[in-house]
Amino acid sequence: MRVVDGVRAFESAVTDPKGGIIEVAPTVPTWDLFLGIIVAITVLYGFMMQRDKIITAMLACYMGMVVVNTWADPIKSFFEGKTTIANTWIQSDTSPPTIKIVLFMIIVGLVAAKVDIALGRESSVLAPIETIAYSVITAVLIAATIFNYMPATTQNQIIANTHFVHYLKDFYTFWLISPIALIIFTSTRRRII
16 A cells, blocks of 8 residues: 555555566546536435435436526625625635535525425336436436536536546536437437337
């Protein structure tokens, strides 16, 4: 084990037949691993809670984006001490990205946990595939939105050290539109069949 950038990293080494080390590669968790874990957790959540709840979480993402776009600046002003609420103000060094990310996660968490949208449970052969598709798109939408709220310098640092995370930024518009397209496709398919 060795220390890489202040983090203990396990080394994996390949030795040649004579006992010499050919290659030493540190195995440090990356943002790619974090993104994979988020997608896996969301897919499991989708299977446990069924399609209705994962669609609710997807719609909560859009609600969170609207609330962040509307309320991030007033909340920032409150935390900078420029705005008072009931004769109360707070002076802190909270960054705008932190406010946006926390506000987004609060809205998504509250709406996904408390709102129950009943879309009707139709049993079909494609139901598990739809659940996986909704889950993956929801996870990527959440991750892409959080990544979008980060400062540009932080985004560039993360992108420089990963293989997959740049797709969150490069295809952000696609991640915003794909849930809508999936809903239209699956609802059209249900009417045809």
